[in-house]
Every structure is written in structure tokens, then in C-alpha cells.
Amino acid sequence: MTTQHLSGKVALIQGGSRGIGAAIVKRLAAEGAAVAFTYVSSAAKAKELQNSITGNGGKALAIKADSADAGAIRHAVSATVEAFGRLDILVNNAGVLAIAPLEDFKLEDFDQTLAINVRSVFIASQEAAKHMG
Ligand SMILES: NC(=O)c1ccc[n+]([C@@H]2O[C@H](COP(=O)([O-])OP(=O)(O)OC[C@H]3O[C@@H](n4cnc5c(N)ncnc54)[C@H](OP(=O)(O)O)[C@@H]3O)[C@@H](O)[C@H]2O)c1
Secondary structure: OOOOOOOOOEEEEEOOOOHHHHHHHHHHHHOOOEEEEEEOOOHHHHHHHHHHHHHOOOOEEEEEOOOOOHHHHHHHHHHHHHHHOOOOEEEEOOOOOOOOOHHHOOHHHHHHHHHHHHHHHHHHHHHHHHHHO
8 A cells, every 4th residue: 555645756776676675666656756776787677677667657767876886876866866856865775795704705895895885875875965955
């Protein structure tokens, strides 16, 4: 059971192509929001999700943007505002989980995890705040 109480609102979900992020995308769209979401690897799933929402009369935009890349995050925010005119909701869902014994854990994996799971939250929030007032 959903309402349309997010009608007129615009959301951006970092990491919305599958899993929990895709569920959030669907729910926000069902509530009436225009929803942009980012993906990296799952292009087919992202396209399918976008099409399923627009096919039901909703507004959706899949944006390829690596959350480890500050420029890509900023572009995702500006592309959302360009497409839908505003930004009201930001969901920082993108995340990775690297697992290995401490002595084998690669520094690159540590840096990548921090970039996607932590740094991207700061960058996206900072960029989104410029449009949220
Ligand atoms: N599931 C759990 O039990 C659990 C528990 C604790 C916390 N979490 C956190 O909850 C969030 C979602 O979990 P999940 O289980 O739904 O994860 P998931 O199934 O692995 O999905 C991750 C999502 O993030 C996207 N993503 C990954 N790396 C990205 C990057 N560099 N830039 C942009 N998007 C990226 C993926 O897109 P592509 O496939 O297109 O790359 C996908 O849409 C994650 O942050 C995870 O750490 C999950």
C-alpha cells in the first residue's frame, strides 16, 4: 500500500541498481518521487529498473557514476537537478564489502572501501546540500 505523498519531490540514490538501493528506488518512485540513481557495474539492471518505473508512468533516471570518483558524484547530482529541476532527497546507499585476513588485506581494497562507503557520503551530501537550501 503506497501513497503519492512524495509527488513533486526529487530523490537521488547512490547505488540504486540492485539490492537494497533498488528497493529504495522502487519505493520512492511508488510514493510519487522522481528518482535518479547511480550504478557502476549493473548497467542492464539499472536500465531495466529505469524502464519499469517510466513504463508505469513514473520518472526515473539511471546514471553511471562511480562513488569512488568525486567528479562522477558531482556530475550525478547536477544531472539529477538538470533532469528533474530540483533535489529533495539523497540516499547514500552505495557500498562495498571486502573481506580478507588482516595480513592479506590489500591497501587498495582498504582505500576503495573508504572512498565508496565513507568519502562518497561526504561528497554527495555536500553537493546535494547546495540544491537543498
Ligand atoms: N545487505 C546487508 O546485509 C547489509 C548490511 C549492512 C550494511 N549494508 C549496506 O547497505 C548498502 C546496500 O547493501 P546491499 O546488500 O543492497 O548491497 P549490494 O546488493 O551489493 O548492492 C550495492 C549497490 O551499490 C552499488 N555500488 C557498488 N559500488 C558502487 C560504486 N563504486 N559507485 C556507485 N554504486 C556502487 C551497486 O551498483 P552496481 O552493481 O551497478 O555497481 C549496487 O546497486 C551497502 O552500502 C551495504 O554496505 C548491507
